Amino acid sequence: MNGPHDLGGQMGFGPVAPETDEPFFHADWEKRALGVTLCAGAMGHWNIDESRHARESLHPAVYYGSSYYEIWTRAVETLLKRHGFLSDAELAAEAALETGTPPRRVLKAADVPAVLARGGPCDRPVAAEPRFSVGQRVRARNMHPTGHTRLPRYVRGRTGVIEAVHGGFVLPDTNAHGQGENPERLYTVVFAGPELWGDGADPTLTVSVDAWESYLEPA
Amino acid sequence: MNGPHDLGGQMGFGPVAPETDEPFFHADWEKRALGVTLCAGAMGHWNIDESRHARESLHPAVYYGSSYYEIWTRAVETLLKRHGFLSDAELAAEAALETGTPPRRVLKAADVPAVLARGGPCDRPVAAEPRFSVGQRVRARNMHPTGHTRLPRYVRGRTGVIEAVHGGFVLPDTNAHGQGENPERLYTVVFAGPELWGDGADPTLTVSVDAWESYLEPA
Amino acid sequence: MSGHAHDHHDHHHDNHLDPMDARVRALETILTRKGLVDPAAIDAIVETYETKVGPRNGAAVVAKAWADPAYADWLKRDATAAIAELGFTGRQGEHMQAVFNTPDTHNLVVCTLCSCYPWSVLGLPPVWYKSPPYRSRAVIDPRGVLAEFGLVLDPQTKVRVWDSTAELRYLVIPMRPAGTESWSEERLAGLVTRDSMIGTGVATAPEAA
Amino acid sequence: MSGHAHDHHDHHHDNHLDPMDARVRALETILTRKGLVDPAAIDAIVETYETKVGPRNGAAVVAKAWADPAYADWLKRDATAAIAELGFTGRQGEHMQAVFNTPDTHNLVVCTLCSCYPWSVLGLPPVWYKSPPYRSRAVIDPRGVLAEFGLVLDPQTKVRVWDSTAELRYLVIPMRPAGTESWSEERLAGLVTRDSMIGTGVATAPEAA
Numbered sequence: 001m002n003g004p005h006d007l008g009g010q011m012g013f014g015p016v017a018p019e020t021d022e023p024f025f026h027a028d029w030e031k032r033a034l035g036v037t038l039c040a041g042a043m044g045h046w047n048i049d050e051s052r053h054a055r056e057s058l059h060p061a062v063y064y065g066s067s068y069y070e071i072w073t074r075a076v077e078t079l080l081k082r083h084g085f086l087s088d089a090e091l092a093a094e095a096a097l098e099t100g101t102p103p104r105r106v107l108k109a110a111d112v113p114a115v116l117a118r119g120g121p122c123d124r125p126v127a128a129e130p131r132f133s134v135g136q137r138v139r140a141r142n143m144h145p146t147g148h149t150r151l152p153r154y155v156r157g158r159t160g161v162i163e164a165v166h167g168g169f170v171l172p173d174t175n176a177h178g179q180g181e182n183p184e185r186l187y188t189v190v191f192a193g194p195e196l197w198g199d200g201a202d203p204t205l206t207v208s209v210d211a212w213e214s215y216l217e218p219a
Numbered sequence: 220m221n222g223p224h225d226l227g228g229q230m231g232f233g234p235v236a237p238e239t240d241e242p243f244f245h246a247d248w249e250k251r252a253l254g255v256t257l258c259a260g261a262m263g264h265w266n267i268d269e270s271r272h273a274r275e276s277l278h279p280a281v282y283y284g285s286s287y288y289e290i291w292t293r294a295v296e297t298l299l300k301r302h303g304f305l306s307d308a309e310l311a312a313e314a315a316l317e318t319g320t321p322p323r324r325v326l327k328a329a330d331v332p333a334v335l336a337r338g339g340p341c342d343r344p345v346a347a348e349p350r351f352s353v354g355q356r357v358r359a360r361n362m363h364p365t366g367h368t369r370l371p372r373y374v375r376g377r378t379g380v381i382e383a384v385h386g387g388f389v390l391p392d393t394n395a396h397g398q399g400e401n402p403e404r405l406y407t408v409v410f411a412g413p414e415l416w417g418d419g420a421d422p423t424l425t426v427s428v429d430a431w432e433s434y435l436e437p438a
Numbered sequence: 439m440s441g442h443a444h445d446h447h448d449h450h451h452d453n454h455l456d457p458m459d460a461r462v463r464a465l466e467t468i469l470t471r472k473g474l475v476d477p478a479a480i481d482a483i484v485e486t487y488e489t490k491v492g493p494r495n496g497a498a499v500v501a502k503a504w505a506d507p508a509y510a511d512w513l514k515r516d517a518t519a520a521i522a523e524l525g526f527t528g529r530q531g532e533h534m535q536a537v538f539n540t541p542d543t544h545n546l547v548v549c550t551l552c553s554c555y556p557w558s559v560l561g562l563p564p565v566w567y568k569s570p571p572y573r574s575r576a577v578i579d580p581r582g583v584l585a586e587f588g589l590v591l592d593p594q595t596k597v598r599v600w601d602s603t604a605e606l607r608y609l610v611i612p613m614r615p616a617g618t619e620s621w622s623e624e625r626l627a628g629l630v631t632r633d634s635m636i637g638t639g640v641a642t643a644p645e646a647a
Numbered sequence: 648m649s650g651h652a653h654d655h656h657d658h659h660h661d662n663h664l665d666p667m668d669a670r671v672r673a674l675e676t677i678l679t680r681k682g683l684v685d686p687a688a689i690d691a692i693v694e695t696y697e698t699k700v701g702p703r704n705g706a707a708v709v710a711k712a713w714a715d716p717a718y719a720d721w722l723k724r725d726a727t728a729a730i731a732e733l734g735f736t737g738r739q740g741e742h743m744q745a746v747f748n749t750p751d752t753h754n755l756v757v758c759t760l761c762s763c764y765p766w767s768v769l770g771l772p773p774v775w776y777k778s779p780p781y782r783s784r785a786v787i788d789p790r791g792v793l794a795e796f797g798l799v800l801d802p803q804t805k806v807r808v809w810d811s812t813a814e815l816r817y818l819v820i821p822m823r824p825a826g827t828e829s830w831s832e833e834r835l836a837g838l839v840t841r842d843s844m845i846g847t848g849v850a851t852a853p854e855a856a
Binding site for chain 3: 224225226227228229230232233234235236237238241243244245246247248250251252253254255257258259262271274275283286287288289292295296299304305309310313314315319322325326327328330331332335336337338339340341342369370371373385388389405407415416420421423424425426427428429430431
């Protein structure tokens, strides 16, 4: 979706504000928000693509008016409700009122190190030969799906060069919507600054994205 | 600028909400906001392009979280401050504290009908022959200025057809920034839906924009 | 729109708590004290758009175009002059263009970049016209938008969207309803809704009027 | 950012009034009561990223790459394996790629679409990395962004921006500072800042360390 999250090239947000000696967290609730988000995800009822789509589906006023842990919190509430673990009545009452979906698993403290160290690899074997090869010129498709995608708007319709051909990876566009992993090959595609941003662009700039095969067409 | 105002093709704002028997105003302050904005503009110290740029320069969280009269109010405060008519101290004290810039003119009630009926035409003679002709294929430039522009992001880099060649009009890109009216010819350019939005687009759709000559290049 | 977005927006319609009320009042007070703004001029502006300049202007233009082929032709060639002939001129109507619906093509007007709207013939724009849902979707999903207004076009009908990116202001001339052949201009004008002149509606059928 | 934007945002740093505090507390309470979340697991997650997984991991990788050409070569060919060799694996580091700064090219990592970041070697991302100013501008005006970090590149230096749009996670290997020829890996690691591994900084010069 062309949502608020697709920020490449947008303007009007002001300067970057690096913090000296930035703390790990700026409030205790941020620690709990991180933990709740990871524990809820560890139940195994949704994947990272569905999580990302829940975040980018927040109203743009909310997305831009919220810190990132607030975005995470609002999104995990959405996911918990969608999958039957939480109700609006429970949130309003601040109490557990319903039985809800039984979880596939619950993350225990003792398992945290192993679970974090394992992560969630999303490479998958793909039998087909790559459609594109290193050095080939390709165009990022001018696509505007209403669902989740990972092709940012600023490269769509622009021409770049394949720099690396990777193996297969889970396709976010279907995986986010319960339509399967449909692994496709991934490519690193490099775009010249002026191709992306026009005549005034920094001529020394190149930008790469990692694009699934169906995001690309021969140039 | 690629600001929050450039909404064509963005997603995530929800359904349109038509109101039955919508009132002219939803609160009394909206009436005063309209009047203050028009009266302040009638002093003659800024033009409509500078006004629009003040609105689109609001932080995106504010722009998307505000009603349109709130956007107008925040922008007119910016303009009044920029041109020396108002200070933050005055806004904080809710009182007139400083003399400020003398206004070129002040709109009186008796003059309102004539001023509104006259409006502010922005057609200007342009001596040069048009660079493009009706039926010609043109490409909207892939430009990303940091200042004001009226070429929406969704047509940039896309190819359309000149449908009408108009006369000269004040160029917003310079006029918004006190860099002169620099009138250029205006063209109505029509784009096919699939050219703008890709293969899934409504094949019966065409969209036109009105584009100044320097926004276009031969396709 | 999610429940949280509603959390975020609802206060704009809650006049009792709206901080904009105090903010605009303070602004007007300061500017009045400084002699920059005349409150009576504000009253006159508000009165103009509440009582004088509104969609009845546009409806008169449309009705005349329906009733008088020569006028329709003039409107097609030089809308600014043809509309001025009826006395409708001025702010946000300085450069007008009339676009005519046909059995083949439905026209829809939007301003994706701000809130450009033909004030001189339609008055002040409605809230939805200025809001992100309409501005974002009219150019990519016009049929979806029209459905939210209860208007379902024939799939064969072409949709032409006019994005008001410059100072041209567009007035849609809806198709004249059947069964109105003998009607006066004044009676015809009663069929012309504001939405039909934006393109989010069509003219009212005589039996419904 | 305008004063009004500050109005809008400042409450996020005012912990006393922050409604998020109550919201997250309620959420954790409900989920705990329902047996879906174990508060001790949350504690363990927080402790992991406060004390175990952070930029010192990445600094060890960089220092080893500086000290050991064979390791640097392995890191270039298969960063995931080379980094796992040092014990750094897992969440948001499953598929790693190391990108090496050279006298000609400076690398910069961003995630324009969300907040993708190599947790296994850098820990949790800083607030600015996840925020719209950085995410929007890194791909269109990287030199302007770097200047806000106090880093002014030679105009001849090429800037290569890596937008983390998939599950590959990028670790920038900054250039080894001159005058460190005899240094141990451990001492070298002390020169490797977090920002130098994102590309918003360079390694600390020995005289400044």
